[in-house]
Amino acid sequence: MRRARRILAATVTLAVAGTTLTGCFEEPSPHDAVRDFLVGWQSEDYDLAAGRTDGDVATVRTALSDAKLELDAASFRFKIKSVTVNGDESKADFHAEVDLGENNPLWEYDGMLPLHLVDGTWKVRWSPSVLHPQLKEGQRFAVDTETKSRQPVVDRAGDPLQSDTTLYVVGVYPSKLADQAEDVVARLSEITGYAQDRLLSRIRSSPPDKFVQLVTFGRKLYLSKKSKLEAIPGIETQPQPQPVDPDAPKQIVGSVSALTPETEQKLGGPQRAGDSVGRSGLQAAYQDYLTGSTQTKVITLDLKTGKEVAQLKEWPGRQNVSVKTTIDRAIQASAEQAVADTETSALVAVQRDTGEIRAVATKGLSQEKDALAGKFAAGTAFSIVAADALIKGGVSPKQRLACPQERTVGGARFVHAGQFTGVTPSATFQENFAKGCVTALASLARRVTAADLAKSAQAFGVGQPWRLPLKSFSGSLSALTSDADKARAIAGQNVEVSPLSMALVAAAVSSGTWRPPVLVTDPKSPDPAAEVEPAAQPAPVPIDPKVRTALTAMMRAGAIGTPAQAGRSKVYGVTATAGSQQTWFVGWQGDVAIAVLAKNYNAGAVAGSFFAGLQNSS
Template identity: 85%
Template structure:
């Protein structure tokens, strides 16, 4: 459709120019011949164009048709610049724009149409230089391309997060085909589904002695196609090693596939066979950076020797670069091991003082859709954020709170459901926080305003429009219009969060400052092909220095004596429930903060396994 729109717009532009020029000349005028020739060339009405020249009609028609094939052009667009008449001779200057169908600028050049009177009619004096001033007899156009290999996605130390695998590129050497090109293309089109005219254009537009990639297969599809391909005489297959097999975290890194007829049509032609296309994750989000753009030269070739005569235009293409992530392989390995024995879990680990994502591991959950972008009830894990608001409202961590099995606040009923086992009948706020007694925590709703809860939620990143190249969710807190709403919020029943957003909450308490998440450190700017909104990260938000040491003490109490404290070193955190069999752990050890969401499994035990598995753990 992009090509069609350009052609239509070009025709309209030339038609308008023609109308304007028509009034500037008295008949007889060369203008009609100039207009008809360029309109015919542009719209592929080669009979119209050839009829306005003094050349052999068949020769001119073929030359114009061949020019499009030789350039593999999506469209031509022309603008008449001037027409000058001297007696029975005339000269028209025109400007040409050629869409080469590559991920490069348009090829633009200025041309000249010499005209003379033939039996009282103006005719374009035909020669190859009519197509381009530097095209001579015995020459033709060609487009010489040099694809660049895909760059890898790498971890924070620059090591590739994928291994090499082979793609199989089927192509031809034009010089070996002779007059069999159309037959070979027809057979290849039939078995692969690629458009026959596009395959033929690629062959015709290339230097004859250069391998022209036409179709690319992954290993399994190539094996399935081997017998059909073997029956086509004249094609060659070249295995190409590319870094496309993702390592952990696989769904974050993403997958890559060979270009297919469907993706080629969807992408509109910038890629060619032999290219690899990111299908998911960072491979998709950073497609343009990882692939760059093809180095392209428009040249003329000698028809006899097939050698380059003149270089008419050259584009170096955009340099492709690796995408450097914040993933740490040792942290990722510990995360993978920690979730391995669970049924359904997600673990996100971040560097506490930078917000950099060190690991994303899941079991029967999706690393992007669930761990980064999932919307799950926060449960009593939200008590970390609520505690910030309550402490600012002068609720003492030593205040005594009853932890009954049931409690009603503002008409909303809360049940501890056994989660407060081990909580004394008149425990402190800190003890109820550590054990996750929902009835005790909900009772504090009247001690804090809705605005104070919302302010703390915002300070810990909820609803913040942070920037990540993949889908993510920063959390949501509804309007709190009653004590019941506030009680539900403190208990996390009307609050939605993602494992990523909660890992950042843990990191904020650990470091003293909430920071937005970071997954890619280089390139610095968003990928041109990705729609990343916003383009600027929100500013870090310090935790109130009066509240911070109290929160840390409460989270230390929350982790002490729990499965989360299974490894060496001091662990801080809370284990929480969220209903439906979901449990949370949010906390940190050393410089790594985590959030674990698990179903029908103790999230604290997953956290303990993770911390125990960390190499060089404090």
Template identity: 80%
Template sequence: MRDAAPPTMRRARRTLSATVTLAVACTTLTGCFEEPSPHDAVRDFLVGWQTEDYELAAGRTDGDQATVRKALSDAKLELDAASFRFKIKSVTVDGDASKADFRAEVDLGENNPLWEYDGVLPLHLVDGSWKVRWSPSVLHPQLKDGERFAVDITPNPRQPVVDRSGEPLQTDTVLYVAGVYPAQLGDRAEEVVARLSELTDYAQDRLLSRIRSSPPDKFVPLVTFWRTRYQALQSKLGAIPGIKVVPQDQPVNPDAPRQIVGSVSALTPETEQKLGGPQRAGDSVGKSGLQQAYQNYLTGSTETKVITLDLKTGEEAAQLKEWPGRQNVSVKTTLDRGMQTAAEQAVADSDTSSLVVVDKNTGEIRAVATKGMHQEKDALAGKFPAGTAFSVVAADALLKAGVSPKQRLDCPAERTVGGAKFAHAGQTTTGTGGVGGAAGTFQENFAKGCVTALASLARRVKADDLKKSAEAFGVGRQWRLPLKSFSGSFPSLDGDADKAKAIAGQTVQVSPLGMALVGAAVASGTWRPPVLVTEPTSPDPAAETVPRAQPDPVPMDPKVRAALTKMMRAGALGTPAQAGRAPVYGVTATAGNQLTWFVGWQGDLAVAVLSKNYNAGAVAGGFFSALRTSS
């Protein structure tokens, strides 16, 4: 894996280490020769070339000093090289002739591999002093008179983020790429980059080196503009001689879910410096969501060739090295466009809602829709009180502890458990049919979310068992998702009061995503971690073959699941979420601060809805209804 530091820092470190390597090599060789020795000439030439002390290097050759200095300086520009590094392999002497074999490593920047090649320095005695016999082949064995280096770059356009059927989740937007054809500039290259730099803040030396390192007849992209920025600068760009502007269609305008797909911007001097990756002018850069998380896959890297050019014809004379580059690829998600549309319709009438839809059998995220909330920060990564929606998880522990769904429980307006006070926000009653009515069952109180009845069961379950059930339903588990997400947090429990608060969801924090997975676990009988992207397997190309392991699925106790399924069917009856042909299962809950939850499923789709000042069950029902209508 290449150094992730900014390019300027990376280049500085490489130059320093190169100097040390060369110094060690030269020290090793110093004692091998009696004076006069070619060693000093070899050392000074390579050190001078490496450190850009071209006067020192030229002084150790027999060539015209100005010619040698220019050739060494031009080589760096022609390769757009960040640094050179050399190591002496051997020095042999045969009378008044000598030969030094060396290894060269050239950092071409732009996230390309180091270019490594073997070179030879022929030396001879001139008036008793060893000199490098100058010719272009000193720079590279295949470089001849009348030729120069060049770097031929072939970039690939940005690839799209796609849904599970392979359809793009963004539309094309026209970007404007300003660049030049080097052969058409003549001697105006420095003037052109100076004026372009003034407009864009790109460093003149970087723009100039890109021009000089490219084949003369090939378009060299220098700066990318979005429409608004281009329109503001269009007349000024048109006034710069040699600048050509090429429109490019790139898939950068996100469709729903927009905040999950993410936004894209044109490459700027700041982002280029910060990323230090394969990006070049003409590229776009992911700013958020999956576009940012998978930037290096969507942009990929360019095909790069080091070549020599005939100075007279401008044609390629020889290819010295080629890197195909990592091909950029689409990012395939688990999102479903039809379900996303239904989810968007479902939240539209609310002021503040978040809806997450997952496949109950796989944990794959099918849709994420919000109104007045953020799809990533709130729906996936939000930290909200679970409220009585946590009774789904608590019921797992209570049923395992032997509490029967038919057990009678009072539902008073207020209750104290272990010193902690609880108030039921619904109808003040001792039962289910009104004041003075018969006590309702555990299933009935679960269905209507009676917090005082549920809290009273704290004495019937151990703290460790509540914790185990929370973990089994993914609360606090370390799953792997390319975007920020929150799996939940469960507190330490020291007594009945703590247990009652946990059962009531007052001290448990969850996200809509986490609760959708809870619903999916009951629906399928197995908790599974979430999945959002199926290809590539990891956002980090370096870790692509060794992604962090997902937590293992956790099966439910079949008897507990059967009982809990009936309880959640009762929870959905009489709520707006019962829409549709197939039965709806779920629970509508409150979490304080005007927050309501619906957690449940219909068919193969599990949902979690969090709403403020709105009926979460109505949002879930709207989703199921919209999905049925569209199918």
């Protein structure tokens, strides 16, 4: 498809070029000969071009046709720079633009057409140098390409987050094919689905003694086609280890596959046969960085020896680089272990004072679509954010609040399901917060304004336009137009959050500043072709010191006596409900803040397992 678009563009340009080449000349002069030759070459009307030379028509026609094949060119475009006449001799200087196709660069050079009068008619004096000043008799063009091995996605220490897997690159040495090239590509096309003309042009444009990579297979597909491939004369297979087998967090790192005809057309990037293609996660987001771009040289070859004579142009290609993430292997391992015994859960861990994501682990959920970008009811976990507005509004953590089984606020009914016990009828705000008494928390709706709740939500990142290279969700708070709406917000019933957004809430309380998330530290943007810096991240937001002091004490109380704390160093957090089956734990230990979402399982127990594993690994 990419190639087709280029050819179409060239055709449109040709119409313009034809007008340019024909509009300003009158007979008798060399201009018509120059025009017809270049238009014929550009439009592949080689008989027209050859007829304007003094050479053998068949020889010139073949030379022009071969030049296109030897360069694997999608199109030629020409512009006349000047035409001078000196008696019976003339010279036309022209500028050439050759689209080398396959997402290769545009090759530009200046050429010269010598002309002379033959029986009163201007003719281009034919020689190979008409095609390019450095092309001589007994030589041909060739395009020498070099693909670069895929670079790895690495953790924060620079260690690869994937291991090598062998891919199988099938190709040929053109010099060994003799006259069998067309038969070889026909049979290979039938097996692989690649277009015959594309395979053939790659072979014909390459140096004869160089291995031409044509098709890449994964192990399973290669083994299924191995016998058919081996039956094609001239076909050779080169196993190539590439870093494509992801380690944890597998879905964040992403999967990689061999290049196929479908992905080659879809990507339209610097990929060529022999490359691997990121299909998901960071492998897909940073595909162009991990693969770089193909090194390309236009050269001339000696027809007898096949050796390089001259290099006409070189493009070194963009250097491919590894992608450095913020993932910590030890923390990731603890996260994986913590969710292993659950059926449905997600755990996100972040560095409290940077927002850097240290681990993403899930069971029965997607690491990207759910842990980073999921939209889940916040439940009473949102009381952390609501407490910021309430404390600023004058509500003391020591204020006594009743925790009835049921309560109605502004017409909205709230039920304390009783999953958490130990709340006395006259418990404090801190105690009700720690135990997640939804009826007590909802009763505070009249003590805070809708604007203040929204302001606190924004300060803790809810709805902030942060950016990550993968899909993510910062949360959303519904419009608050009544006491009932405010009560639902305090109870987290009209608030949606992701595990990532709640981990950042915990990090904000722990460090004293909310910060946006960071997953990749280098490169700065997934797009290597970006001409401008990516949009700035939201600015860090400091938490009011008095509020932070109160919230720290409240979250310490929330962790004491829970599975998250049992037998371990100081843990801070709250275990919360969001419906009958979903629980949250949002908190921290040391400099690692986490959010755990679990269904039909105690999220605090998952957090406790995580902190235990982390403590044992340190």
